[in-house]
Amino acid sequence: MNYKVTAKGILENVGGAENISNMSYCATRLRLTLKDPSKANDRAVKDVDGVVNVVNKAGQYQILIGIEVPKLYDEFEALVKGDANAQIDSSGAEQSDSIISNIFSAISAIFAPLLPALAGSGILRGLLILAVQLGLVSDTSGTYTILSVASTSVFYFLPVLLAFSSARRFxxxxxxxxxxxxALLNPNFIALMGNTGNGATTTFLKIPVVLMNYNSTVVPIILSIWAFSYLYKFLDAKVPETLKLVVVPLVSLAIMIPLTMIVIGPIGVYSGEFVANIVNWLIERSSVLTGILIGGGWSVLVSLGIHWAVNPIMINNISTYGFDYIVPFTFACNFAVIGTTIGVYFKARNKKLRNFAVTGLVTIALSAIIEPVLFGLLVKNKKLFLAQIIGGAVGGAYLGLMKVVTNAFVFGSVTTFPAFVGENSSNFIQAMIGLAISLIVSAVLGYIFTNKDDALFE
Incomplete structure (x- = not known):
């Protein structure tokens, strides 16, 4: 793909830079907020080299590219911001009537840049645990400590990483x-808790402060930077240029760090734990039903581009508890998609359709990207979409029944299997059985629902 040519082609067919009020990207999609969606030519955008599909959902014009989207975004951003007529909302807070759409868009923009670090760290942690279990590495050795630090630092310093990406969004x-x-991770601040831990108290200018351990937290820092963005814009607009170098950072740090520690931080911790506890309670109460709903319905969320709303819960579980129940259900969905492509391959006679199925299978198995198959095949053939949903639901039910977990936030593929490796050796075995169920059920149904004369939809 020639990123510059692709970016130019997309821009020309969505109404130009002047028609874009906001832009961001996630793991596989370029996400645009268009001032006038009617100016976009969907057919022409789809025909641009490198574009897999176009979806106009959740208040956004979403252009499916694949895992190369960050490189494309760099070229696209340069073109848009180089246009003197473009008026981009740099805060990323588009004035949409839908608050939900804005939330989904913000979550996507904040977490997308961190996904490689999260996924890579998770796989490394799984491989390290496996190496210890096989006796290749001693858990008392320097090698273990160094690799452990390498695999867990992304979670410990998550507030810093999220602060950076949140700032770019807001x-x-x-x-x-x-x-x-x-500042929330500074050893001197953490030391104030002593042996009490969360809930210990101190004072700031005689104001009571409830102390919290913020390493690995998600919600507090996002709320803090969202609030900080308003203060920063106010200071940037009011402070003279000659004083900005000193006054803006001085006032920002003096106000926001105490405010976060006193008010925003504790609220964020308790609210994040509350949401996570509700989700985990529902899973514990009916893990089979949860597996059916998420395993079968995850592809629907992905097709709408709103699966990002669930990702922070999974990340929070991993960083807080060291494991998560939801990630395995997303694996079930992905392997159901793989199974469907296998069924199509063995039943269809059309060479182009068979090649597409194989390409999709390899893509998902290696990179966990289901969108090409989802939009290129499943949403255009409702029977095959149903085959995938049923396969994911059945596999998800088994994973839920066996309480399968992952020790990392990863996307479901063969390369991320180490995420199932843990202290409980049966967890990996049960995971493989559940994913095999998803694959086999959807493969059989995909074979049944495919007509021999089916061709690839254009």
């Missing part, structure tokens, strides 16, 4: 925001 200074996140 329009604040990324570096001042990172300092706010770092």
């Amino acid at each position: 329009g604040a200074s990324p570096y001042l925001s990172a300092l706010i996140g770092a």
